[in-house]
Amino acid sequence: MYDCRVIVGIEFGATHSGFGYANISSTEDISFYNQWSERLRTIRVPTVLSYDDEYENMQSWGYPALERNHVELFKFLLGELENKPPLPREKAISDYLHELSKIVKEKICRRWESIDFYNQVLIILTIPDNYKISTWDMREYAFKAGLLNDCYSQNFKLITESEATALFCIKYLRKCNLSAGEKFMVVECGDSTINLTTRMLLIDEKLSVVLEQIEDNCAVVQELLKFLEQKIGSSAVSLLRKHQPQQLQHLQSAIKSFLTEFTGTQSESSLIEFDLKEHCPSITEYCEGEYHDNMVRDDWRIKLEFDDVKAMVDPVIERTIQLIDSQLHLRNNECFALSLVGKFAKSIYFQLRIGETFNKRVQFISVPLHPESAIMRGAVLYGQNYVNMSDNDNIIENIQFHLSQTIKRLDEEKKKLQEDYNDLTNKYNEEANQHQITVENLKNDIEGLETHIEDINQLHQTRIKLQEQRESQMQNKLQDEIQTLNNNLNKYKSLYENLQEKYDDLTNKYNEEANHHQIIVKNLESDIKGLENQIDDINQQYQTKIKFQEQRESQMQNKLQDEIQTLNNNLNEYKLLYGNLQEKHGDLTNKYNEDANQHQIIVEKLKSDIKDTEEKYLKNIQELENQINDINQQYQNKIKLQEQRE
Incomplete structure (x- = not known):
């Protein structure tokens, strides 16, 4: 990348996606696209697609797709959908990246009018850690989506979300004197999952190796939905999720914005009221029985009191503390720092509880600026490191490093393929014997x-x-x-x-x-x-x-x-x-x-x-x-x- 001018970090996420971008000369100033929805100013868009009945032609994606019978992309790719549609993986990924790439190219070319997108823009694409896919396959999908002008382009790199997050955290942990060989734990609290990754900083102080990784499904969204079920009924929430998911997401976003400001001190808390009909107009159609009568009496307004907010955030915090504690025990408390990222990491109450619990077991507890965009920021930092390695005349070292990484990944893929082959062979033999019996x-x-x-x-x-x-x-x-x-x-x-x-x-x-x-x-x-x-x-x-x-x-x-x-x-x-x-x-x-x-x-x-x-x-x-x-x-x-x- 001798003529790289712009780095674009694309988060191809399990539930939401987005991208950030920066000039190569000023990666501290990272911008994010936030015009995905007319009602919300958010840096992410749902990773969903909507197709026709034959699953041949894509009809919509992102927020508009939520209003139709849609496919949650990574649930589909990971085989977690009950009724899996007849949709090839290649088509699903290419279709989504194609729509995303149109927004990326339009935004970059409008910001830098004279830029050559295919030769002067470095694309760093992140994917969830639990989605195993080869770099070459993603190159092909990105090429078919229009992000690349050929499959061998050097302006495309693929990394995992945890790698991007770790790079972002290392940048701030350096200020805490984190040195090579020391361990640190990244705690990512997203909307639907909690991810913990324990890493060790390598000698070059730019990369880290994974020592332990764990994921849990306890998150704020689940607790928020439980609260809504108490107010409007579980059937109403189910109908909203099925028929009006976009309205439900708007309502969740409005409530979550107040959860991050919760301090855990009752004297500092004030009563919060939400007009349900404003954020979720269809609620009047789905709310029934006693719940409907109660909401009519309250003029379709719900109140968030101190105990309500505490009941929503405490289970998530308690579960996070349990996970951190178990990981520290596995490492014999040999952990230099905790780095808190994700949307919920902005919560003052969350930061206080984590600090009170672990301030004597780790030396530093870090909450970087803008923790909600850690993945996209880490992707941009990865691109900057990659360009800097090329610009510092370390070409041979760079090639050797990437060759070793490629060989390592190929060996891992070979082992995985061999294991899959052995598993399939054993499974076939077992099924054949079982079939004969x-x-x-x-x-x-x-x-x-x-x-x-x-x-x-x-x-x-x-x-x-x-x-x-x-x-x-x-x-x-x-x-x-x-x-x-x-x-x-x-x-x-x-x-x-x-x-x-x-x-x-x-x-x-x-x-x-x-x-x-x-x-x-x-x-x-x-x-x-x-x-x-x-x-x-x-x-x-x-x-x-x-x-x-x-x-x-x-x-x-x-x-x-x-x-x-x-x-x-x-x-x-x-x-x-x-x-x-x-x-x-x-x-x-x-x-x-x-x-x-x-x-x-x-x-x-x-x-x-x-x-x-x-x-x-x-x-x-x-x-x-x-x-x-x-x-x-x-x-x-x-x-x-x-x-x-x-």
Whole structure:
């Protein structure tokens, strides 16, 4: 880079990206692009993309993509998405860098109008530490994105985020007399993660080697979301995250700006109010139930009191302290300094707690200026060091260094590829063996199932035939019962007709006697009519009982027919549900026994009723005969008395 004029440090971050730039002659004066959003002045833009349904054409990126069904790039690249879209890694990275590069080139060429972007601008690109990708692949992606004019361009360097952050911290730790061989710990508290990296400064005092690295997902954003869930409900937060993530980010940014000013002293704290509808207009659509009523009552304003803020920041600080403490124990407290970076490092309360806890275990606790932009500033510093090495006639040393670094990285990649190959080979062999075992087991299972199915079919066929025989016997038995009932009914009808005939004979006999005794008959006419009415009533009662009995027998017959239909339906069900055959058969048998018992009771009762009716009718006839005899006797007496008088 003999003609480098501008250094651009691009942070290609896990959740957000951005870039800073500086003239090679004044890298202390680093500028940052902050026009990513109309509502926010922020130096980072979300690392997200939005595609069409076929994932062929990119529709938007950054903040506008949040309003669509978007892909979080590094979650996708690291395989952390539940429903991974059919999107090649090369296309995803190139598409995002292409849009980012347009902003970079436009800003640089506007700031330095005569600059040759492809020959006079050094690009330093940082990527997350946990994303393993070769420098050559990133060169190809950067070339396709328009950042480079060819894949072999010397104006492109790739480093990790922790390397960039370490360079930024070393610049300030030098003022604390950090020397070669001494260890220091970089504590980065971002929006979503806490990263701790323990390093040792090398002899050239420009580079450092990683001794230990740890990452934790406990961060301010998680605690802030918990607070919002308490105010507006977890369902409302989920809907905002899904449908209006841009509004949710605006609300989070507004609240986080106050968290950094929190001192932890109640007397220095003041009540903070937020108008939810101003920062997040869609909240009124998603907030429901009791939460909605409470927010309407509070005019959609939430209050941040001392305890609320403390409850949000304390868990993050406590977790950070635990992580630092564990790392210091691993290094036997041999750590010269702590360097706090990241957005949350600006928090006064965070700095106080870390200082109180570790000021006796480390010599210095450093909070560099502008800790929130440590990665981009470190990238620019890396570019400056790279250019200075070339300008100081240390070309051979520079080449040797970079060759050694390249060889080291190639060896690491070779080892990684060999390990991946061995893992894949072992996995393939294991899966092949497992597949063979599974196939054999399936064959055995299928044969066993076929035999089992044949046995079950045979068993069910036998049971069905037995059930059909039982049902046929049951149907015959029911028909015999019905025939018996009909015979009994005919018998009762015949008995009634005989009784009626006897009654008619008695009436005729009475009429003959009445012809001989005309006068007495006239006197007894009213009595006879009464007797006839009584007999009619008895006859009517008997007819009613007979009809009632016929109705009951008809109902019984219908019920029995229904039972037969039910049995037929049950038979069809048994043919379909073999497993329930025995249970349903038992139920049907019990039901039949109950109905048979009930039927027997009804028949016995019917016999008893008919017998009672017959006895009552005979008794009435006997009484009538007695009355007629009495009348005849009285008539004979009257005749004798009349004859004596004459």
